[in-house]
Amino acid sequence: MTTVSHAVWNSSTEGGDRDALYLRRTLRSGQRVDHDGNVVVFGDVHAGAEIVAAGDVLVFGHLRGVVHAGAAGAETARVCAWRLEPVQLRIARMIARSPDRGDEPSVAPEVARIEGGQVVIERADRADDGRVPRG
Amino acid sequence: MGEVIVVTSGKGGVGKTTTTANLGTALAQSGSRVCLVDADIGLRNLDVVLGLENRIVYDLVDVVEGFCRLRQALIRDKRLEGLSLLPAAQTKDKTAVTPEQMKGLTDELRQEFDFILVDSPAGIEQGFKNAIAGADRALIVATPEVASVRDADRIIGLLEAAEIPPARLIVNRLRPQMVRKGDMMSVDDIVDILAIDLIGVVPEDEQIVVTTNRGEPAALIQGSRAGEAYRNIARRIKGEEVPFIDLEETSGFLGRLRRMFGQA
Ligand SMILES: Nc1ncnc2c1ncn2[C@@H]1O[C@H](COP(=O)(O)OP(=O)(O)OP(=O)(O)O)[C@@H](O)[C@H]1O
Ligand SMILES: [Mg+2]
Numbered sequence: 001m002t003t004v005s006h007a008v009w010n011s012s013t014e015g016g017d018r019d020a021l022y023l024r025r026t027l028r029s030g031q032r033v034d035h036d037g038n039v040v041v042f043g044d045v046h047a048g049a050e051i052v053a054a055g056d057v058l059v060f061g062h063l064r065g066v067v068h069a070g071a072a073g074a075e076t077a078r079v080c081a082w083r084l085e086p087v088q089l090r091i092a093r094m095i096a097r098s099p100d101r102g103d104e105p106s107v108a109p110e111v112a113r114i115e116g117g118q119v120v121i122e123r124a125d126r127a128d129d130g131r132v133p134r135g
Numbered sequence: 136m137g138e139v140i141v142v143t144s145g146k147g148g149v150g151k152t153t154t155t156a157n158l159g160t161a162l163a164q165s166g167s168r169v170c171l172v173d174a175d176i177g178l179r180n181l182d183v184v185l186g187l188e189n190r191i192v193y194d195l196v197d198v199v200e201g202f203c204r205l206r207q208a209l210i211r212d213k214r215l216e217g218l219s220l221l222p223a224a225q226t227k228d229k230t231a232v233t234p235e236q237m238k239g240l241t242d243e244l245r246q247e248f249d250f251i252l253v254d255s256p257a258g259i260e261q262g263f264k265n266a267i268a269g270a271d272r273a274l275i276v277a278t279p280e281v282a283s284v285r286d287a288d289r290i291i292g293l294l295e296a297a298e299i300p301p302a303r304l305i306v307n308r309l310r311p312q313m314v315r316k317g318d319m320m321s322v323d324d325i326v327d328i329l330a331i332d333l334i335g336v337v338p339e340d341e342q343i344v345v346t347t348n349r350g351e352p353a354a355l356i357q358g359s360r361a362g363e364a365y366r367n368i369a370r371r372i373k374g375e376e377v378p379f380i381d382l383e384e385t386s387g388f389l390g391r392l393r394r395m396f397g398q399a
Binding site: 026027028029030031044046047048 | 259285286288289291292293295328330
């Protein structure tokens with residue numbers, strides 16, 4: 001099931017009929033995307049926006065909102081962004097939040113995943129296992 | 136046919152009413168026929184800021200409910216020929232009007248005025264929905280504070296959902312010294328976060344407080360910095376290219392260079 005609140009797009013016209021929901025727009029504060037599969041955003045996700053996906057979340061833009069990948073429990077889910085600076089990031093049942101005193105700005109594409117029982121973030125071009133999240 | 140522009144912000148107290156009064160004044164000064172609509176029903180202010188409170192007989196709700204004709208409720212400004220005000224009701228609440236009625240009202244005003252500026256209440260509820268109902272475009276007012284910018288972002292999203300064309304941004308109450316010291320968000324920071332076009336920057340200016348209390352918008356006063364900023368925004372609304380006044384004074388070569396290195 002896919003629900004998108006306060007938004008003008010419609011998943012059936014943007015490739016949402018398949019596994020991945022493809023959004024070509026900016027998500028602004030107060031906008032929320034809920035999707036059963038993977039979510040691909042070609043745009044920015046502003047602070048105050050939320051993405052909840054059963055699968056992976058890929059953002060080809062600045063990710064500053066809250067994102068929950070693997071929301072149905074998939075611990076293998078990943079979050080990848082061109083610039084990864086989320087207020088809060090959840091994968092399956094793990095929750096990571098941004099530091100209280102100003103985060104280092106993200107300077108390269110990064111991937112977040114669960115490793116050793118916690119959320120780890122690494123540069124996308126240095127991800128050790130060489131696997132890229134499937135979108 | 137006139138154009139309907141809503142002035143809105145999400146967050147309260149950031150300067151919507153001040154902006155509406157000053158832009159209306161500046162537009163009327165430059166020869167346009169302008170009607171200001173106070174859509175903040177139950178908390179009307181615009182009449183006070185314009186010094187017109189004592190002239191109110193009928194209000195917006197009276198028009199909508201058919202107690203009077205639109206023309207009877209319009210108040211002529213005491214200084215500027217081309218400026219009129221449609222006051223809000225003070226004793227009713229926002230549910231007294233529907234978005235459809237607001238749209239009807241603004242469409243009627245289009246026949247007689249070049250610009251209809253609608254002063255929106257704070258929030259995203261019924262009052263906001265009424266204010267945007269008839270709008271062709273929107274001006275977003277934000278102050279250089281995180282909460283204000285966040286609310287502005289929310290409002291921009293709601294305007295997009297309502298299919299009102301991309302809003303333009305007014306940054307209000309900027310304090311250049313604080314920006315220079317790194318204690319306040321810069322205009323660039325705000326534009327970067329909101330990703331919409333800037334139409335003007337209004338500095339923090341004591342004269343706003345003085346003129347507001349006198350019921351005489353700062354745009355009327357030569358030498359007022361905020362007044363000048365509003366006059367420039369009015370010209371931009373009319374499609375003129377007006378260079379931005381550099382309030383931050385950081386755009387020297389060194390400033391640029393530092394910023395570029397800082398972001399790597
Ligand atoms: N540039 C400025 N410099 C100094 N004071 C300002 C400036 N802009 C607004 N103010 C002051 O800020 C206060 C709030 O302004 P205003 O009433 O226009 O906000 P508003 O957004 O309409 O508020 P509300 O949400 O309650 O309708 C007023 O006292 C006003 O005089
Ligand atoms: Mg107001």
